[in-house]
Amino acid sequence: MKKNLLKFASLIVFGLLLVGCNDDFLETQPLSQASDVSVWSDVKLAEAAVLDLYQGTWAGTLTREETTDAFTDQAVFTHPGRGVDGYTEGKMNPAGNFMDMQWFSWPQIYPFIRNANIAISRLTANEAGFDQAFVDQMLGEAYFMRAYYYTQLMRQFGGVVLLTEPLDLDSEANNPRGTFEETVNLILADIAQAETLLADAPASKQRAHLLTAMALKSRVLTHVASDLYEPSKASSVATIASYSNPELIGWTGGSQEQRWQAAKAASKALLDATTGYKLDYTAPAARDEAIQNYEDIWLQGDENQDYIWGRSVEEFGFGSRTYPGGDGWSQGPGMVALYHGPNGYHEWAGTTPTEALVSKYSMADGTPFDWDNPAHAADPYTNRDPRFYATILYDGGPWKQRTDDVVKFDKFNELQTGFYTLSDGTIINGVDTRQGPIEDWNGSRTGYYFRKFADPRTPASWPNDLQKVDAPYIRYTEVLLNYVEASLNTSDEGEAVAWLNKLRFRNGMPAVTESGSALVDLYKNERNIELVNEDARLFDMKRWMEGPESLNKPVQQILIQATQKAGTPAIDPGDYRKDPAMFDYVYRPTDIVFENRIWQDHVYFMPIKQEEIDKDPSIIQNPGY
Incomplete structure (x- = not known):
């Protein structure tokens, strides 16, 4: 469906269904008789109403400067005062002292659930006598979107308020939370409906x-099988063990083994039903080919086999009510390079990688990177996992053409995140540092920037760096990793290794040799680096119950100091570039005083905002709040 139709859908549904992304779901206004007639008796308007359900996805992880990786060990948000510390310092509470990401937000998602309920009700009744194939597709999409939105809420809150019919005024004040099991069962029932109704629907990204x-x-069954939702495992967390309503946050009956078997079967079904991108290597891809393989996945967007579903800029547009940018591209993915790029390119360094993330990238031969290894510490950015070079911008790494006003500081289009002393004593503060000459307030605090999701083919500097990179919500590789995890948890190491090798070979990495707990650790690391900035690490950190390991430590930057070698020719400061033949480099991972990161166990589940509980006292709060 082309962009202009989505814009049309947005205008129609916004006006007729009285839905705004800031509406509270408890302030539902029933459809007027005019709305019923206008929308559900006309094929185009009915389809427009269903298309509008997709608006609540925003652009997922590419929506804004802050990504959910900034709530974990893998990244940090550069600019304080926006609520990221609610997660990283454990400050979140029912008053709302945390960043509420739109595509996971209780008050911002429920209006879309309400509209899905309206669509399901009206299409099931089908009073207009629409063609059955049309009704089946529209119903299937409505059931899917309701399942997706409840999944987003389940991953944050556990069991939630389950609304399956349009509310009327008399029913709004007494809607208690469903149990975790009831919430999951509704999601799975909606998915089953969608699978049946959409069996013959045209393929679409x-x-x-x-x-x-x-x-x-x-995705759903992988979460359900995980330790956070298994009471025998989660009881090791004091706030969860003492919670008076465990049924709201865990699966209190049945076997975790059975849940892992269900997750394994669901993942394998998808793997068998389609194919992934370049997973047929029998040996590791060459380094440059592997870098390109990984970069292709987002640069090709919905044209790439790995991309299952997301928001595609060209086809589904962003000039709509959840993206009010006047030029059609100046929100979400159109601004990702600007959001996260280096200040030396006049970009904002919104979310930047931590040294903890960079250290997760092993050496190209598969051995772990180790700062205590003198060879690694002396040359940390050589011979790493190829995904490192496609994900991270690092000191001396190549990037785009500098803008005209910055060329005098860097003629070679290389990142400068260090501090360089010339033979005459002149000290150069790298142009991409917080001490550099260009917009120092936008410099990275860690010495790194994200390359992933930034299009290297578009020029730097607003407004010229608007890009058209699609926002993936679910990739084939995520399901592959889900299958590996389920295989490990059902004692099927051989299957886990076989599929891990498919992924590693595509990425230029050697075959797996680990087993037992070492294999589990390797799998987790593969998932961490493969799904960087894809809304994965936050939920993996929680469902694996790794909160303390992730956040109970300070953020580290890489401090890089270079000194020109004696006897080398003098150079002008504007002619500096990274050159180990000319300079001696010292790299020191260093704690920084930014965000007093400390893990608090209540962060495993999000607080329900007090304003929602005030409106409906039947809603029970999550543990620790």
């Missing part, structure tokens, strides 16, 4: 169809 529903089922 923008709209739900059979494969999309299968992929979501894999």
Whole structure:
């Protein structure tokens, strides 16, 4: 469906269904008789109403400067005062002292659930006598979107308020939370409906169809099987063990083994139903080819086989009510390079990688990177996992053409995140540092920037760096990793290794040799670096119950100091570039005083905002709040 139709859908549904992304779901206004007639008796308007359900996805992880990786060990948000510390310092509370990401937000998602309920009700009744194939597709999409939104809430809150019919005024004040099991069962029932209704729907990377529903089922069941939702494991956390309503945050009956078997079957079904991108290598891809393989996945966007479902800029547009940018591109993915790029390119360094993330990238031969290894410490950015070079911008790494006003500081288009002393004593503060000459307030605090999701083909500096990079919500590789995890948890190491090798070979890494706990650790590391900035690490950190390991430590930067070698020719400061033949480099991982990171166990589950509980006292708060 082209962009202009989505804009049309947005205008129609915004006006007729009285839905705004800031509405509270408890302030529901029923459809007027005019709305019923206008929307559900006309094929185009009915389809527009269903298309509008996709608006609540925003652009997922590419929506804003802050990514959910900034709530974990893997990244940090550069600019204080926006609520990221609610997560990283454990400050979040029901008053709302935390960043509420739109695509996971209780008050911002429920209006879309309400509209899904309206669509399901009206299409099921089908009083207009629409063609059955049309009704099936629209119903299937509505069920899928309701399942997706409840999944977003389940991952944050556990069991939530389950609304399956349009509310009327008399029913709004008494809607208690469903149990975790009830919430999951509703999601799975909606997915099953979607799979049936969309069995013959056309394949699409923008709209739900059979494969999309299968992929979501894999994600849901992987979460459900995880330790955070298994009471025998989660009871090690004091706030969870003492909670008076464990049924709201965990699966209190049945076997975790059975849940892992279900997750394994769901993931394998998707893997068998379609194919991934370049997973047929029998040996590691060459380094440059592997870098390109990883970069292709987001640069090719919805044209790449790995991309199952997301928001595609060209096809589904961003000039709509959840993206009010006047030029159609100046929100979300259109601004990712600007959001996260280096200040030396006049960009904002919004979310930047930590040294903790960079250290997760092993050496190219598969051995772990280790700062205590003198060879690694002397030359840390050589011979690393190829995904490192496609994900991270680092000191001396190549990047785009500098803008005209910055060329005098860097003629070679290389990142400068260190401090360089020339033979005459002149000290150069790298142009991409917080002490540099260009917009120092936008410099990285860690010495790194994200390259992933930034299009190297578009010029730097606003407004010229608007880009058209699609926002992936679910990738084939995520389901592959889900299958590996389920295989490990059902004692099927051989299957886990076989699929891990497919992924590693595509990425230029050697075959797996680990087993037992070492294999589990390797799998987790693969998942961490493969799904950087894809809304994965935050939820993996929680469901693996790794909160303390992730956040109970300070952020580290890389401090880089270089000194020109004696006897080398004098150079002008504007002619500096990284050159180990000319300079001696010292790299020191260093704690920084920024965000007093400390893990608090209540962060495993989000607080329900007090304003929601005030409106409906039947809603029970999550543990630790």
